[in-house]
Amino acid sequence: MTEQQYELTKLFRQVQSHKHLEDHVQVYEADSFDERLAKERAENEVALGKIRQMLAGGVSLDFVDQNQHTPVLLAVTQNNVELLQLLKEYGANLLAPYRYDTPLHRAAEFGADRVVRFLIEQGADPRGLTPGGQSVLGAARTSRHSRKVPALLVELLLPTKSQRPPPPKKPKGLSEEKVVRYLQGAAPPGVRPASWEKLRLIMDAVFVEAHFVTIDAFFEGIEEQSSMNPDLVFAGIGLIQAAIAEPPKDKKVKKVSKSSYVHHGNLEVEGPLKVGALMVTGNLTVKGGAANPQGASLFVGGDFTCETLKSQGPVIIGGNLEATHVTAQYNDYALEVRGTLRAAKLVVEDKHVVTAGRFEVSERVDS
Structure with missing residues (x-):
């Protein structure tokens, strides 16, 4: 990586997504939102202008940084579509994997919801796997940075649910059929109807990728609800008992x-x-x-x-x-x-x- 390419990556980090403004300032400091948004947009114009100038001047996008990230892998984390469009204009392949990562998986991991939608519109496969076998939804679910992306991916994956891999010959974990049957019943004692409905929605999302889910993955998916909806998580015990393929063990x-x-x-x-x-x-x-x-x-x-x-x-x-x-x-x-x-x-x-x-x-x- 040359000194100019290093300077280019520094400019990438100056391009803002306005996420903080939209998620927090607009809600809690609405009076200052318009002014601060205009300021960020102006700053983005300056940064994008400098990036364009460097690319037009011949700075190559054919490099990786010290962490083995390509320019596209670096850019997707900024959650700014204009930046990706600019790189594409100068020859960058927005879908190309590099080593064990892809732009779409990395965007999902970093919670870059706008970029995730944009990359899928550009032809990225939302059901694609990394060379290590991780799904895009899996990258989003296991990341503490990604909040909006799992719901977005579920929305985009539901129409192609029939494209899931076939169920395993030896069932393991929770089966979709048994989970759906269990959740069609009334909420168990001690579980609020709202929590029961939320658990249904969570499980709908779980099965957009597979016919079975391990109890580890299931608990990982609902554990974050424990602070606000502990009754929902406790309801997971009954769900496991009703839907798991394996018998209980001491x-x-x-x-x-x-x-x-x-x-x-x-x-x-x-x-x-x-x-x-x-x-x-x-x-x-x-x-x-x-x-x-x-x-x-x-x-x-x-x-x-x-x-x-x-x-x-x-x-x-x-x-x-x-x-x-x-x-x-x-x-x-x-x-x-x-x-x-x-x-x-x-x-x-x-x-x-x-x-x-x-x-x-x-x-x-x-x-």
């Missing part, structure tokens, strides 16, 4: 090392447990203390037994909770036990919401 582990983990069946942890995001469809037994920090979700379909529990995040226990000492902190989330909460001592701080079908607590302290 499992014993020394620790849960994954930040997001789901197990179908009973799970026993031989030491302390610090939860990132955990779903167990059966019983959960912890041979030590358990804790879920603020925002970390814990969902257990059956009984949950541990020595102590310190809960700061959303927790729903379908059966009983039994511990020597339970502490519930912060009022952003709730600890919900649908069976009996048994503890020698229950400490509730900051007006944290704690509910149970029945309390068997020797001492309760509210502070």
